[in-house]
Amino acid sequence: MxxxxxxxxxxxxxxxxxxxxxxxxxxxxxxxxxxxxxxxxxxxxxxxxxxxxxxxxxxxxxxxxxxxxxxxxxxxxxEETGVATGIRQTGSISVALTEHRLEELRRQATLARAFDVDVAEISPSEIKAMYPHLNVGDVLGGVHLPLDGQCxxxxxxxxxxxxxxxxxxxxxxxxxxxxxxxxxxxxxxxxxxxxxxxxxxxxxxxxxxxxxxxxxxxxxxxxxxxxHACEHFYLLTEPVEGLGRLPVLRVPDECAYYKEDAGKMMLGAFEPKAKPWGMTGISEDFCFDSLPEDFDHFQPILEHAMNRMPLFQTAGIHTFFNGPESFTPxxxxxxxxxxxxxxxxxxxxxxxxxxxxxxxxxxxxxxxxxxxxxxxxxxxxxxxxAQPFQRNRRYLKERVTETLGLLYADHYPYRQVETARGVRRSPLHGHLAERGAVFGEVAGWERANWFARPVQEREYRYDWGRQNWFDNQRAEHMAVREGVGLFDMTSFGKIRVEGPGALAFLQRLCANQMDVPPGRIVYTQMLNARGGIESDLTVTRLSETAFLLVVPGATLQRDLAWLRRHLGDDFAVVTDVTAAESVLCLMGPKSRDLLARVSPDDMGNDAHPFGTAREIEIGMGLARAHRVSYVGELGWELYVSSDQTAHVFEALEDAGADMGLTLCGLHTLDSCRIEKAYRHWGHDITDEDHVLEAGLGFAVRTGKGDFIGRDAVLRKRESGLSRRMVQFLLKDPDPMLFHNEALVRDGQIVSIVTSANYGHTLGGAVGMAYVPCAGESAEDVLASSYEIEVAGRRFAATPSLVPLYDPMGERMKA
CATH class of the missing domain: 3.50.50.60 (FAD/NAD(P)-binding domain)
Structure with a gap:
């Protein structure tokens, strides 16, 4: 034994x-x-x-x-262990058969340069010279990474x-x-x-x-x-005379990769519709096992390969292999x-x-x-x-039929998954669908990303330029800036922290002052010991012993875990109440006028100042109105119990019909917030980004007493910033920014764009990026010349350390 x-x-x-x-x-x-x-x-x-x-x-x-x-x-x-690892730096080549793929590869080459990865863009003739067996007749170009390899x-x-x-x-x-x-x-x-x-x-x-x-x-x-496991296929030929040592080759437009292996050629597939496996469990004696062959499933990949690399027409097949691998949603x-x-x-x-x-x-x-x-x-x-519902096996089986193939699909911006949809829906989902909503999915939530016009198709046409919803976004964006727009933000994560120890607990976790009167809303971060941002949130004090924390839907599980791991001996309870309330965001200069039509409560500055929350009557129901804004305009987040959500929506819609009330999607929320240089957790700010370097020092109160990260804030104030978060506006109104474009300072790549969108009010693409600045003043940072590289082309950009739109925040407080 x-x-x-x-x-x-x-x-x-x-x-x-x-x-x-x-x-x-x-x-x-x-x-x-x-x-x-x-x-x-x-x-x-x-x-x-x-x-x-x-x-x-x-x-x-x-x-x-x-x-x-x-x-x-x-x-x-x-060398360390004496075990041969077979590592060979043969390099890799990825080739494009379409203009869209070529754009993606050029963007990847820019990213490689920003990350200090050796890369070269290569022409079809250069590809042919490096890979003589390849048919390059319809190849438009490619990228070569010489230090890639195989093992x-x-x-x-x-x-x-x-x-x-x-x-x-x-x-x-x-x-x-x-x-x-x-x-x-x-x-x-x-x-x-x-x-x-x-x-x-x-x-x-x-x-x-x-x-x-x-x-x-x-x-x-x-x-x-x-x-969930999926079947994964590859084919290995018999030895091919004169094959030689070749780079790894990827032809994503044909869902295939090629690898020279000891004089043989391997062809692997990432087919668009994969085959899930192991739905009834995995055999106890599974060990070095393969799965049954399915040549019909693999045949379309092989047919492309026989054209792409004619040696497959004559080489014998040594191995046709099918084995399971794990894929995630x-x-x-x-x-x-x-x-x-x-x-x-x-x-x-x-x-x-x-x-x-x-x-x-x-x-x-x-x-x-x-x-x-x-x-x-x-x-x-x-x-x-990971969301708890995602352990559901039916959901996983359906989703992984798609995710395997997405590895080699065009990685367009805003690309939406198509399988296993509709799991989490707001009470307004049907209402929004009837009014033209085109939905995206985050953390299982169906969220309206944009609204189609009555005669417009309700689906994405993906592109690396302006996609088919660009004009829809502009109309929604300008409605928020000039009139009034309505967003369904029910997917916000909502956490109640309550009990006699709730205040002390949140004072220890949050960098801002939590000891505020009931009804006050505090924008804050939860920091780690390094001063990095673990969470970006608002905290509303509901009573002496109860607080509501509002976080992004995608980070809810992370934020709950952070809170619970730090609870300690505090006499407080942490509860996820996300599904209990919907959130309707009414935003724009006409939002107060619209609320006056559906509520007898005074929404003026004296009765309801910025940064406060209170219960109001609305229609024939009740809501808690939070006067905050992620779009930079006068507005309220209306927290409505799920059973009254549809009624409140209909009341607002009816009252706003002659005011131009516009339904808005998440793409518009993002384009508005980027004009205000509001940070987005997971892109602009993470647990690695110091709160002061992120430009969020205004939300930190070191004088309130001890809290997690306070020492790191004090040290950074003493030592100075090594980088700054800067907002950039392209001077040319035509290019699009998404994220991960290279930031060029005085001719040298120094950073990448962390998030971006089109600023319809500002008249060009807007991006956020960290600029290294050790020993430099703010003036030094702004004095440089900046460009942003998009797929190999550089465009002049204007930097700003204050929001380019309404820098003093006057519109929100009007």
């Missing part, structure tokens, strides 16, 4: 490349009392049949940092495992974890079994690296881990501590990029576990973005 300890500092579940990387990095951090348990054999789930592509450029700076770390680590591992995935995992053992970690095969145990709030260890017996290992830290088994294991503990993997259970950590759901991701992910997770905070902003892959 296997001899396992009764106790360990950490237990890692799963012996794929992810689990081995976590073990390696925890051991490297000095944790020697750790054990990895693998149900069968190392790499026997997904790792062994991975393609092993090493692409350094990802969609954001921090994901690129993790991928580059992986590539560097795998080069070093062979042997199974040996990477074995090298990581050996490196972990060398540092004292224990790795045991043939042991299945049957349950993660807990005491209701925190993990206490794992139950395990083998053919010879069962046992328990006590531990305060458990890391679920279970891949496609991870979801069901997590569900036993009430932990949400939304992933948004094509991003999961990392971090589960909000439901303290000490329950996750690294899973890699969406076919597990090899290039796992090295960096293991490093980041080990740092997070051992240091108490991630090494940098990891919100893109944070497990706290």
């Amino acid at each position: 296997v001899d396992l300890p009764n106790k360990a500092r950490a237990v890692i579940i799963g012996g794929g490349v992810s689990g081995c990387s976590v073990a390696y990095h925890l051991a490297k951090a000095g944790w020697t009392d750790i054990i990895l348990l693998e149900r069968k054999q190392l790499t026997s789930g997904t790792t062994w049949h991975a393609a092993g592509l090493i692409g350094q450029l990802r969609a954001s700076q921090n994901m690129t940092r993790l991928a580059k770390y992986s590539a560097d680590l795998y080069v070093r591992l062979e 042997d995935p199974a040996n990477i995992a074995m090298a990581l495992a050996k490196g972990a053992r060398m540092r004292g970690a224990r790795i045991v095969e043939g042991v299945k974890v049957t349950r993660v145990t807990d005491d209701g709030t925190s993990v206490t260890g794992v139950d395990w079994e083998t053919a010879e017996g069962r046992g328990h290992i006590a531990a305060d830290v458990v890391i679920n690296c279970g891949g496609m088994w991870g979801r069901d294991l997590a569900a036993q503990s009430g932990v949400t881990l939304p992933l 948004d094509d991003r993997y999961y990392l971090g501590e589960a909000p439901e259970k303290r000490g329950y950590w996750i690294a899973a759901g890699y969406n076919s990029i597990g090899i290039v991701s796992s090295g960096g992910a293991g490093m980041a997770l080990a740092h997070w576990i051992t240091e108490g905070a991630p090494p940098f902003d990891l919100w893109e892959v944070d497990i706290r973005r």
Whole structure:
């Protein structure tokens, strides 16, 4: 019988490349009392049949940092452990067959330059010279990343495992974890079994690296881990004479990638409609297994390949492989501590990029576990973005039919998922649909993004320029600026914090002053010890002992977790009340006049000043009217109980019919807020961004007493800013900005655009970006010449440290 300890500092579940990387990095951090348990054999789930592509450029700076770390680590591992990793920097080429794809590749090249990734844009003739087997007759261009490459995935995992053992970690095969145990709030260890017996290992830290088994294991503990296996196909030819050493090739317009492998050619597919697998569970004896062939499913990819690379017309097929891999609802993997259970950590759901991701992910997770905070902003892959409903298996099965193919789809701005929709809807969903709403989805919420005219099609026509709803957005935007607009913002996350200790608790967590009279609304941030922004929110004091926190819908689970983890001995209760109330945002210079038609209450400045909330009568119902604005105009957020929402909406609509009341979508909310330089959490501000450098020092009150992050604020005030958040307006009214464009200062790329939209009032695209400025004054920052690079073209931009629209905020307080 296997001899396992009764106790360990950490237990890692799963012996794929992810689990081995976590073990390696925890051991490297000095944790020697750790054990990895693998149900069968190392790499026997997904790792062994991975393609092993090493692409350094990802969609954001921090994901690129993790991928580059992986590539560097795998080069070093062979020398460190003596295990050959098969790492070869053959480079990679991505080619475009359409103008839209070429635009995307050029934008990616700009991003690579901003992230200091070696990149070159190459012509069809240059592609042919580098890849002589390729038919480039219809190729428009491409990008070449010379330091990308390929590796042997199974040996990477074995090298990581050996490196972990060398540092004292224990790795045991043939042991299945049957349950993660807990005491209701925190993990206490794992139950395990083998053919010879069962046992328990006590531990305060458990890391679920279970891949496609991870979801069901997590569900036993009430932990949400939304992933689902899909069938993933590739074909390997017989040896091809004279093939030579070739870069990895991606032809996303044909859903295919190609890799030269020991004189053979591999063809892999990311087909538009994938095949979910494992709906009834995974066999107990699954180990190095493949799935049944489905040549009909793969045939369209192969037919394209026979034209793209004629050698496929004559080369024999050595292997046609079908194996399962895990995919998530948004094509991003999961990392971090589960909000439901303290000490329950996750690294899973890699969406076919597990090899290039796992090295960096293991490093980041080990740092997070051992240091108490991630090494940098990891919100893109944070497990706290997962919504509880997403563990639903029917939802996951439907969604992953799409997400696998989205890896190679055009990554247009504003692209919406099409599957598994309609799960979370506001009480006004039907009303808005009848009036032309075109919906998008965030955190499962259906939200009106824009409103189509009666004769206009109600769907997106995606483009890298102005999309088909651009004029709709302009009309909505100008209605908010000049008249009155109505937004359904029911998707806001709403959290009640109440009890005798509520004030003390929030004073400790929030940077602004929470001890305000009932009815006051406070804009604030919750900071971490580094002064980074964990949450950007408003707090309304409802009574002496009750507060309402309003957060973005996408961050609700994260914010709830942050609050609950810091509750301590405070006598306060944290409750999610999101579904209890709808939110109607009535915004614009005519909003007060419209409210006067539906409410007998005085909405004037004396009776209802900016930054206050109170209950009002509206129609024949009641609402709590919060006088705040995310669009920079006079307006109110109306919090209405769900049962009265439709009535209040209809009352406003009827009363505003002759005033030009305009229904507005989320795209307009964003274009209005960008003109006001309002920050958006997750793009402009994250847990990595210091509150002072983000330009939000006005919401910090260090004089109120101690709070999380106060020392970091004081240190930054003493040392000075190393960068500043700046707003930019393109001087040319034609180009579009979305985010991730390169910011050019005095001819040099210095940063990237964190968020952007079109400023219809300002007359051009507007973006936010951090400008490095160590030792410089505000005047020095503004004195430079700025451009923003869009797909290789540079456009002059005007910088501003105050909002370019209504800098004094007079319109909101009118």
